[in-house]
Amino acid sequence: MAVVLIHAIILYVVITFSLRLMGKRQLGELQPSELVVTILISNIASIPVEEPSVPLLMGIVPIFTLVCIDLILSAVMVGSPRFRRLIIGSPRVIISEGVILQKEMKRLRYTVDDLVEAMREQQIFDLGEVYYAIVETTGKINFMQRKDFQPATRADVERGGSTSDPPSVVIRDGVADDEQLKLLGLGKCWLNEKLRENSVSAKQVFLMTADKNGAVILIKKGAN
Amino acid sequence: MNRLAVSISILAVMSVGCAASVAVSCHVTDRMEDMVDNIEDAFHRGDMKRCNKAAEELSDIWEDMLHYSILITDLGHAVEITSSIAEISSFAEMENEEIYAACDRAQAQIELLRSAAVPTFWKII
Numbered sequence: 001m002a003v004v005l006i007h008a009i010i011l012y013v014v015i016t017f018s019l020r021l022m023g024k025r026q027l028g029e030l031q032p033s034e035l036v037v038t039i040l041i042s043n044i045a046s047i048p049v050e051e052p053s054v055p056l057l058m059g060i061v062p063i064f065t066l067v068c069i070d071l072i073l074s075a076v077m078v079g080s081p082r083f084r085r086l087i088i089g090s091p092r093v094i095i096s097e098g099v100i101l102q103k104e105m106k107r108l109r110y111t112v113d114d115l116v117e118a119m120r121e122q123q124i125f126d127l128g129e130v131y132y133a134i135v136e137t138t139g140k141i142n143f144m145q146r147k148d149f150q151p152a153t154r155a156d157v158e159r160g161g162s163t164s165d166p167p168s169v170v171i172r173d174g175v176a177d178d179e180q181l182k183l184l185g186l187g188k189c190w191l192n193e194k195l196r197e198n199s200v201s202a203k204q205v206f207l208m209t210a211d212k213n214g215a216v217i218l219i220k221k222g223a224n
Numbered sequence: 225m226n227r228l229a230v231s232i233s234i235l236a237v238m239s240v241g242c243a244a245s246v247a248v249s250c251h252v253t254d255r256m257e258d259m260v261d262n263i264e265d266a267f268h269r270g271d272m273k274r275c276n277k278a279a280e281e282l283s284d285i286w287e288d289m290l291h292y293s294i295l296i297t298d299l300g301h302a303v304e305i306t307s308s309i310a311e312i313s314s315f316a317e318m319e320n321e322e323i324y325a326a327c328d329r330a331q332a333q334i335e336l337l338r339s340a341a342v343p344t345f346w347k348i349i
Contacts, residue, residue, distance in 0.1 A: 021227055061238055068231035075228045209307045 003052040007059075011045050014060055031137060037070045038114050081175055087114045088137045096134035100145065106210045108135055119143060167217065171208035176219065194218075236257060249341035252289050256282060256334050264327045272319060279316040282310055298340065305333045 016042065022034075030038060034088075041063050049060040077084035092199060094105050094115070105115070115133070118141035124130060132144040147156070168180045181191060194204060198218055206221040232256070259282040266275035286309050296302045308330040315323035339347070 023227060023229060061242070064234050064238060068235045071227055071231040072235075 004049060005052070007048045010050060010056055011059060014063060015041065015045055018063055022070060023066055033070060033073060033087055037066045053085055081172060087156075091137060092135045093132065094135055095130050095143075098128070098131055099125075110135065115141065162194065167209040167211040167215070169207065170210050171202055171205045173207075174203040174205060176202050181205055184210060186210060186212075186214065190214070228275065237309065240290060244339050246343070248268075248292075248337060253334050253338035253341075256285055259285065260312070260327050260334070263316065264324065267323055269320075272316070273284050275316045276313075279309075279313040283313055296337070301333065301340070305330065305337065308342060309331055 022037075044059055044062045044066075048056050049055045073087065077087060092104055092108060094101050094108065094110065100115075105111075116127075118133075119125070119127070119130065122143055124143055124145065127151040129145050130143050131146040134142050134144075136142060150156075168177075168181050168184055170177055170184070170186075176188075176191060178188070181187065191202075194208075194216055195205070200218070200220060204221055205218060207217075207219045209217045241289065259278055262278040263275055266272070266278055286305065290302065290306070308326055311326040312323060312330060314320075315326055
């Protein structure tokens, strides 16, 4: 009995330390690899508590192994967007400019019911109000309402209610996203021109977003 | 980056620890197998003094191994080995020929203990 108590206390400390090691990311929405680690940790941790004859290290070693591998993979993902896409995928647009992309929904195995349910969760009850819907890598669907249905901001009043598309990321961490450029109808030439205007090369850019009207937000590497 | 350094360090320490546990398990099981061979040989030659001494040594090695219970993943298996070693000691004292069967059984159990510690491809998959 005493062994079970000691095992439970030590495992509590180990798991708390492990979650702290994994950082804040783990405590929010789970990415696929993080979900795997979380499920496995909860199962592994229960073994030395339920079975006093099983040495504590049989629980601690796999828990730390999983957490460390997850952390190392996260570090690799920061450096390699391609690897990140391979491990956790990329966000997918399922409603573009008010049009449901049925092929994309079928590919993601999302039903209309899933879509409508996600809309209701975000207080949207009319499909006609949705301008863009994006399935994030966590599986959560985020919606952007048409301008007409969005609450007016001061900027809207000043602009006189002009409509604009949501901006997309065209350069992340020095790497241009050709796919997004194509979706926005903007080419490599446009991108090079904008970079020249700002006197930077793509590699010097941390983040650059653009919308279909060509409005750009550019953050240089090491700016903050 | 600090977290990355900590995780790499933990992985390195655990890898070293696991490698050391495999090495220790192999070393101890090798010694035990040698000791069992020694017992059989001494009994065969009728050297009962050497036979009893080897049986005692085998028992001591196994007790040391049991002390580090982390090296033994299956408690049932450990109980079987303990009973086989106890039988060997008893048969050696009584000069009973059943000691050969007990030695063979102990050899097989020790071999199993060794193979449980070594991560082979077939065991991993």
